[in-house]
Amino acid sequence: MKTLYFESGEVVFEAGSPSDSAYLVEKGKFEVSRLCNGQKQVIGILKEKDIFGEMGIIDNQPRSATVTAMEKSKVSLITQECFHSMEMTNPEALMPLLRVLSARIRDSLKLLNPQNPPT
Amino acid sequence: MNNYFITFNKDEIIFLEGQSSNCAYIIESGKVGIYREDSSGNRFLVRKLSKKDLFGEMSLIDKYPRSATAIALESTRCIIIERSRFDYLKKFDPHFMVSLIKSLTERLRTTITNLNRAKPSKKGSLPIKTTVSDYYDIKGE
Numbered sequence: 001m002k003t004l005y006f007e008s009g010e011v012v013f014e015a016g017s018p019s020d021s022a023y024l025v026e027k028g029k030f031e032v033s034r035l036c037n038g039q040k041q042v043i044g045i046l047k048e049k050d051i052f053g054e055m056g057i058i059d060n061q062p063r064s065a066t067v068t069a070m071e072k073s074k075v076s077l078i079t080q081e082c083f084h085s086m087e088m089t090n091p092e093a094l095m096p097l098l099r100v101l102s103a104r105i106r107d108s109l110k111l112l113n114p115q116n117p118p119t
Numbered sequence: 120m121n122n123y124f125i126t127f128n129k130d131e132i133i134f135l136e137g138q139s140s141n142c143a144y145i146i147e148s149g150k151v152g153i154y155r156e157d158s159s160g161n162r163f164l165v166r167k168l169s170k171k172d173l174f175g176e177m178s179l180i181d182k183y184p185r186s187a188t189a190i191a192l193e194s195t196r197c198i199i200i201e202r203s204r205f206d207y208l209k210k211f212d213p214h215f216m217v218s219l220i221k222s223l224t225e226r227l228r229t230t231i232t233n234l235n236r237a238k239p240s241k242k243g244s245l246p247i248k249t250t251v252s253d254y255y256d257i258k259g260e
Contacts, residue, residue, distance in 0.1 A: 058224045091216040101223040102177045106186045108230045
């Protein structure tokens, strides 16, 4: 896996840009933000061992928020090729991805209520 | 490996939210409703599943209790995927893992879309659209 370094204030990706890789935070901190009525709104902080951008390598939808390094940081880049070689050589290595997805589905299910019924 | 089948009658409960669990199901024939309970304990439908749909796999992945209740909407026959089989598949079957990841991603996007249709609860509070969807799209655990 390729390693990337970011300085404080450096942008990893911007909302709306195409997605082709996911990232694993090795060291440092990142801020997740988006613009809401022209104002920056921080919606999350990522730290060591967090994975982000992973849905993009699966379904190629554009990024919906901006990620910026908050300090000197280091990440491992998980490219689509890397993802595919992982699935062929060691499918079990994909378990952390499944756990992240599963945790997010559980969290969002908790927020569902009868006022937002399914399609 | 052999497939193990189980048949549920119409309205039969397959599993209940909160139960511990050790298997997933693939529908061979029939229909299954996935339900959650609101704060007053009333069940509401989250999703309807039919032939070839997989459900109950999240508990195999993270070993937490069932996140929702599954009820057969008609006479339904399912293949059971037990933990031992899942452990085998995750080691040796890349296609299984990839289809699992795709199915979870799709489900997450669907759930987020449903959440996005909710109206903001209070005036001045952030619409769910700008918090939940982005949060779940990129936030790590």
